[in-house]
Amino acid sequence: MRDVAVVGFAQRQMTDYDGSPQCAELLVPLLAECYEQTGWTKKDIGFWCSGSSDYLAGRAFSFVSAIDAIGVLPPVNESHVEMDAAWALYEAWLKIQTGEVDTALVYGFGKSSAGVLRRTLALQLDPYTMTPLWPDTVSIAALQARLGIDAGLWDERAMAEVVDRSLTDAEKNEYAVRAGGSSVEDLLARPMFADPLRKHDCAPVTDGAAAIVLAAGDRAREVRDRPAWITGLGHVSDGLHLGTRDLTQSESAERAAASVGGLDGVEIAEVHAPFSHQEVILRGALGLADDVRINPSGGPLAGNPMFTGGAIRIGEAARRVWDGTADKVAGHATSGPALQQNLVCVMEAK
Amino acid sequence: MSRTLQAPVTVAFDYTRSVGPVLGRFLTGLREGRFVGARTSDGRVVVPPPEFDPLTHRATADFVDLPDTGTVTSWTWVSEPVAGQPFDRPFAFALVTLDGADAPILHAVDAAGPEEMSTGMRVRARWAEERAGVITDFVFEPDGSSEVSRLGTGAPRTSTTEEGDAVSGIITPVSLDYVYAASPEESAFFRGLSEGRILGQRCPKCQKVYVPPRPACPVDGVPTEGEIELSDTGTVTTFCIVNVPFQGQKIKPPYVAAYVLLDGADIAIQHLILDIPADEVRMGLRVKAVWKPREEWGTTIENISHFAPTGDPDADYETYKQHL
Numbered sequence: 001m002r003d004v005a006v007v008g009f010a011q012r013q014m015t016d017y018d019g020s021p022q023c024a025e026l027l028v029p030l031l032a033e034c035y036e037q038t039g040w041t042k043k044d045i046g047f048w049c050s051g052s053s054d055y056l057a058g059r060a061f062s063f064v065s066a067i068d069a070i071g072v073l074p075p076v077n078e079s080h081v082e083m084d085a086a087w088a089l090y091e092a093w094l095k096i097q098t099g100e101v102d103t104a105l106v107y108g109f110g111k112s113s114a115g116v117l118r119r120t121l122a123l124q125l126d127p128y129t130m131t132p133l134w135p136d137t138v139s140i141a142a143l144q145a146r147l148g149i150d151a152g153l154w155d156e157r158a159m160a161e162v163v164d165r166s167l168t169d170a171e172k173n174e175y176a177v178r179a180g181g182s183s184v185e186d187l188l189a190r191p192m193f194a195d196p197l198r199k200h201d202c203a204p205v206t207d208g209a210a211a212i213v214l215a216a217g218d219r220a221r222e223v224r225d226r227p228a229w230i231t232g233l234g235h236v237s238d239g240l241h242l243g244t245r246d247l248t249q250s251e252s253a254e255r256a257a258a259s260v261g262g263l264d265g266v267e268i269a270e271v272h273a274p275f276s277h278q279e280v281i282l283r284g285a286l287g288l289a290d291d292v293r294i295n296p297s298g299g300p301l302a303g304n305p306m307f308t309g310g311a312i313r314i315g316e317a318a319r320r321v322w323d324g325t326a327d328k329v330a331g332h333a334t335s336g337p338a339l340q341q342n343l344v345c346v347m348e349a350k
Numbered sequence: 351m352s353r354t355l356q357a358p359v360t361v362a363f364d365y366t367r368s369v370g371p372v373l374g375r376f377l378t379g380l381r382e383g384r385f386v387g388a389r390t391s392d393g394r395v396v397v398p399p400p401e402f403d404p405l406t407h408r409a410t411a412d413f414v415d416l417p418d419t420g421t422v423t424s425w426t427w428v429s430e431p432v433a434g435q436p437f438d439r440p441f442a443f444a445l446v447t448l449d450g451a452d453a454p455i456l457h458a459v460d461a462a463g464p465e466e467m468s469t470g471m472r473v474r475a476r477w478a479e480e481r482a483g484v485i486t487d488f489v490f491e492p493d494g495s496s497e498v499s500r501l502g503t504g505a506p507r508t509s510t511t512e513e514g515d516a517v518s519g520i521i522t523p524v525s526l527d528y529v530y531a532a533s534p535e536e537s538a539f540f541r542g543l544s545e546g547r548i549l550g551q552r553c554p555k556c557q558k559v560y561v562p563p564r565p566a567c568p569v570d571g572v573p574t575e576g577e578i579e580l581s582d583t584g585t586v587t588t589f590c591i592v593n594v595p596f597q598g599q600k601i602k603p604p605y606v607a608a609y610v611l612l613d614g615a616d617i618a619i620q621h622l623i624l625d626i627p628a629d630e631v632r633m634g635l636r637v638k639a640v641w642k643p644r645e646e647w648g649t650t651i652e653n654i655s656h657f658a659p660t661g662d663p664d665a666d667y668e669t670y671k672q673h674l
Contacts, residue, residue, distance in 0.1 A: 018353050018354045018531055019531060019565075020354075020531055020532055020533035020536065020565075021528075021530065024564065025533050025534060025535070025565035025566070025573070028565060031571065042571055058526065058528035068564055068565065068566040068568040070571050071567065071570045071571025072568050072571075073568050114528045114529055114530065114531070115526055115527065115528045115529075116433075116527065119433065120526060122434075127367065127522060128377075128398075129373075129376075129398045129456075129485045131365075131524075132485050132486055132505075133435065133436055133443075133458060133485060134432060134434035134435045135435075135443055135456060139428055142426030143424045143425065143426050146424045146425065146469065147423070147445075150424070192429075192464070194427060194428065194429070195425075197426070239404060241400065242456055243453040244453050
């Protein structure tokens with residue numbers, strides 16, 4: 001295996017973004033930031049990989065318009081996944097492992113506000129027995145939350161504690177679209193949105209984009225004193241049918257963590273939990289020790305651009321290695337309904 | 351005024367698929383007003399039946415009829431329903447384990463309010479009078495109520511090979527509403543058109559002029575800048591004669607769709623060439639925009655009705671060969 005590190009990261013998360021759904025105008029300054037961080041030009045990038053969705057944009061081949069932002073003439077080595085950019089990062093990591101390239105730039109973008117996100121995401125469900133009912137994302141998460149409450153695995157107070165801690169941490173994150181902790185009592189006094197979820201239990205609909213730079217060996221060392229070396233990267237999916245999964249657990253997250261040899265020794269974890277109770281599920285499934293600091297950035301409850309939210313978790317975690325806050329961190333990404341697909345990326349200083 | 355132009359767009363299509371023997375059996379059952387589940391290799395009874403066993407991966411074969419009563423294992427209250435959902439008034443989504451089943455099915459419960467819902471409550475399927483063999487042929491209701499539901503207009507439908515045969519296909523209408531926004535550069539282009547001007551933008555690096563303008567130069571990946579007003583006269587670089595009639599066509603074939611390289615631009619725009627027989631259009635033909643009457647202008651390229659020959663001599667191939 002080649003040593004590959006995260007060496008660059010730029011992000012934008014916005015409440016109200018009035019640009020086009022392919023987000024090229026948003027990506028251009030992000031990519032410029034990546035060049036500035038690395039000291040590279042586009043000629044130094046061996047492979048490009050993006051994550052986005054045409055359904056979110058409401059137009060076909062939206063990622064093709066977005067590649068204007070990377071300067072694609074003459075043709076570059078490029079690929080796209082209809083997944084969170086965290087999965088694009090996985091593809092880029094694999095590409096570097098083949099030895100074909102030494103560097104990669106991964107980006108994701110999503111203008112969630114262009115449509116009705118709760119409806120658009122119904123298209124990722126089983127098209128025969130679920131999509132025709134148009135079950136919205138929030139309702140499905142609420143069914144999952146109640147299962148855990150009824151089983152005594154967590155309660156509304158535990159969920160509110162996740163929200164309070166996240167929004168308090170988000171006050172220090174300039175990209176947060178929602179921030180400001182209050183108190184657990186105050187949160188519990190607010191009205192239900194999708195019983196047993198309150199609005200603050202659900203990640204806000206966020207437009208945004210993010211970009212991450214990967215590099216192998218000496219190319220990584222030329223960029224940073226402390227590159228965030230990827231020492232474990234795995235992803236696993238559960239089945240499609242909600243009824244046949246134990247929604248109070250996340251078997252795929254557990255298996256993804258096992259595939260990287262577990263998360264022992266991790267000091268900081270950025271966990272992609274778009275709903276407060278999902279952080280509780282993931283803490284258990286990923287096997288995070290009690291003293292692991294979770295989502296110091298404020299996490300997805302402070303801003304969760306679709307197809308970017310997972311990649312941001314990896315970037316935020318990597319940042320903590322670069323600046324010396326931690327020696328071992330984990331970034332986690334999820335995709336699909338009720339934590340169906342999960343990816344874990346462990347990064348370490350060496 | 352908003353920085354960008356925005357307009358509503360609806361993306362709609364019929365999701366049409368065959369369903370195979372397992373789902374076909376389940377949907378045929380629904381049309382007959384009964385539930386068909388299947389026993390998986392771990393002994394569990396699951397409805398809807400999975401097409402393949404999750405453990406052995408063999409095709410599902412052991413089918414089980416189930417009653418239309420069950421127990422709510424989880425629920426949530428939908429206070430703000432979205433389009434396409436089983437009700438346009440508040441209702442509950444629930445996981446319901448049918449009596450005799452070991453795994454729940456996701457569906458809607460027609461309850462008066464969240465206070466009527468609880469985990470462990472008993473529900474019963476309420477069948478639609480006219481059933482099509484689709485998942486919306488029923489909803490659940492608290493056991494004891496009795497209202498008759500009907501299929502909504504957006505409801506899926508199924509296809510059968512012959513009347514009374516097993517359901518063999520499903521057609522689910524999908525319709526999604528978007529607010530589509532042009533990029534700031536595209537917005538400037540469309541606003542220019544509403545004033546009779548054609549605006550492009552130049553790449554600061556390679557100096558290419560893009561029209562319609564794009565946020566970034568695809569060669570250099572840098573933001574375009576330097577708004578440039580272009581002539582409405584140009585050269586046909588390539589073209590095709592449309593002979594095929596299609597839905598929504600506005601002009602009777604044959605007609606010509608061409609790439610017109612406006613003077614001063616490096617990228618051709620596509621438009622119609624009229625006022626000349628289709629078989630006389632050629633590469634190098636010099637053309638000029640024919641604008642609609644000013645009172646009909648909007649923020650659209652349709653302000654230009656078409657391009658027509660200027661009567662000038664054809665452009666030399668050397669002048670446009672780099673733009674093909």
